[in-house]
Amino acid sequence: MWSVCNPRNEEELRECAQLGRSLSRLSQPTILTILAASEEALHGYVIVQRAALSPMFGGSKPDPTGIYRTLKAMEDQGLLSSVWDTPKSGPAKRAFSLTDAGIQTLRRWIDSLACYQATIGELREEASQALGIDLPPTPLCSAH
Amino acid sequence: MWSVCNPRNEEELRECAQLGRSLSRLSQPTILTILAASEEALHGYVIVQRAALSPMFGGSKPDPTGIYRTLKAMEDQGLLSSVWDTPKSGPAKRAFSLTDAGIQTLRRWIDSLACYQATIGELREEASQALGIDLPPTPLCSAH
DNA sequence: ACATCTAGTAGAGCATGTCTAGTACTAATT
DNA sequence: AATTAGTACTAGACATGCTCTACTAGATGT
Numbered sequence: 001m002w003s004v005c006n007p008r009n010e011e012e013l014r015e016c017a018q019l020g021r022s023l024s025r026l027s028q029p030t031i032l033t034i035l036a037a038s039e040e041a042l043h044g045y046v047i048v049q050r051a052a053l054s055p056m057f058g059g060s061k062p063d064p065t066g067i068y069r070t071l072k073a074m075e076d077q078g079l080l081s082s083v084w085d086t087p088k089s090g091p092a093k094r095a096f097s098l099t100d101a102g103i104q105t106l107r108r109w110i111d112s113l114a115c116y117q118a119t120i121g122e123l124r125e126e127a128s129q130a131l132g133i134d135l136p137p138t139p140l141c142s143a144h
Numbered sequence: 145m146w147s148v149c150n151p152r153n154e155e156e157l158r159e160c161a162q163l164g165r166s167l168s169r170l171s172q173p174t175i176l177t178i179l180a181a182s183e184e185a186l187h188g189y190v191i192v193q194r195a196a197l198s199p200m201f202g203g204s205k206p207d208p209t210g211i212y213r214t215l216k217a218m219e220d221q222g223l224l225s226s227v228w229d230t231p232k233s234g235p236a237k238r239a240f241s242l243t244d245a246g247i248q249t250l251r252r253w254i255d256s257l258a259c260y261q262a263t264i265g266e267l268r269e270e271a272s273q274a275l276g277i278d279l280p281p282t283p284l285c286s287a288h
Numbered sequence: 289a290c291a292t293c294t295a296g297t298a299g300a301g302c303a304t305g306t307c308t309a310g311t312a313c314t315a316a317t318t
Numbered sequence: 319a320a321t322t323a324g325t326a327c328t329a330g331a332c333a334t335g336c337t338c339t340a341c342t343a344g345a346t347g348t
Contacts, residue, residue, distance in 0.1 A: 021305085022305080023168075023260060023263065023264070024168035024169055024304065024334090024335080025168055025303080025304070026264070026267065027304085027305085029267060029271060030267065032271070033267065033270050033271045033274050034274075036271070036274035037270070037273070037274035043325090043326070043327095044326070044327070045325060045326050045327075046326095048326095054267065054270065055262075055263045055266035055267050055270070056263060056267055058263075063305065063306055063307080064327080064328095065305085065306080065307085065308095065327095065328080065329085065330095066304075066305050066306070068326095068327065068328075069304090069305090070304085070305095073303095089313080089314075090313060090314065090325075090326080091312060091313055091314090091325075091326050091327070092327085093325085093326055093327075094327085103275070106271055106274075106275060107275060107277075109271060110268055110271050110272055110275075110279075110280060111280070111283045113264050113265075113267060113268040113271070114283060114285070115282075115283065115285035116167060116264050117261050117264050117265055117268070117282075118199075118282060118285045119167065119199045119200060119202075119285065120167070120170070120257050120261050121257075121261055122199035123173060123174065123177065123198065123199050123200055123257060124254055124257040124258060124261070126177050126198065126199070127173060127176070127180070127250055127253060127254050127257070128254055129181070130177050130178075130180035130181035130250075131247070131250060131251060131254075135254075136254060136255070136258075138258045138262060139255045139258055139259065141258065141259035141262045141263065165336085165337085166336080168303090168304080168334090168335065168336075169334085169335065169336095171335085171336085187294090187295070187296095188295070188296070189295050189296075190294095190295095192295095206336090207336070207337055207338080208295090208296080208297095209296095209297080209298085209299095209337075209338085209339095210335075210336050210337070212295095212296070212297075213335090213336090214336095233344080233345075235294075235295050235296070235342090235343060235344060235345090236295085236296085237294085237295055237296075238295090238296085
């Protein structure tokens with residue numbers, strides 16, 4: 001299943017857009033949003049699950065390896081902080097929460113995302129014009 | 145200079161979005177649009193120049209290496225066809241034009257782009273909600 | 289003579305994402 | 319009691335797409 005558009009099959013995805021399951025480079029704002037929406041610190045595993053519900057991944061769980069690596073990178077950048085949670089029973093797990101820098105970054109992302117939207121909209125208009133067709137209405141997109 | 149958003153400097157780009165000069169994976173629809181808008185076949189060099197004027201790259205010329213490689217890949221996929229143009233004087237140059245498959249693909253891209261827009265819009269809304277702020281108005285974005 | 293423009297190519301590297309596969313412990317099912 | 323599914327995380331290999339540096343080579347301009 002695909003998140004962003006809704007091709008009937010893998011074939012069509014490859015034909016059409018040559019994209020992966022998610023928009024590239026937008027897992028960071030997705031993670032920031034998930035953490036900003038949560039009162040408490042979250043484990044990576046939970047973040048993966050919530051990400052599946054976000055518009056970016058629209059139902060299908062993102063690859064955990066990628067998310068864990070992104071979390072680590074974001075912590076290195078100072079956007080997140082984490083503490084090890086070592087319960088008596090069960091595996092050790094890391095709980096992530098936003099730093100002030102993370103909140104600032106998300107704030108900036110909101111503007112960036114608007115710019116992306118505008119840019120993509122312009123490209124879409126130009127493409128329609130070039131084909132000499134009217135801008136078609138927004139199709140049914142997400143899987144939720 | 146950046147194409148999509150308008151950060152004051154490289155620093156801010158890195159802080160904010162960790163993105164390159166262009167939205168990832170959208171150079172293909174950009175190229176398709178440029179070719180669809182042109183009556184005649186275009187040289188790679190000209191495509192690079194026109195790309196600089198498109199919303200995706202907003203003024204700054206994209207890396208020619210990347211564009212040439214993408215053109216080759218698109219030809220391999222049957223979206224483009226090319227002929228060598230070997231004038232008496234001057235270097236040999238390749239002229240690209242759209243195939244029927246390329247036109248079909250651009251048509252599908254128009255829907256895909258709408259989905260991207262919608263997805264990014266939803267993410268933006270969720271981010272604003274999570275921060276407890278009103279959805280700010282679309283900022284000034286592109287450089288043209 | 290030197291710089292700039294046209295037109296393209298080669299190779300290295302980075303960021304991001306994907307795939308396969310594993311560890312380890314718990315809880316529910318058969 | 320053994321198997322399966324769920325929680326929680328890690329490692330390595332690979333693919334894709336973009337970026338950077340650097341190069342060839344002819345044409346045109348100063």
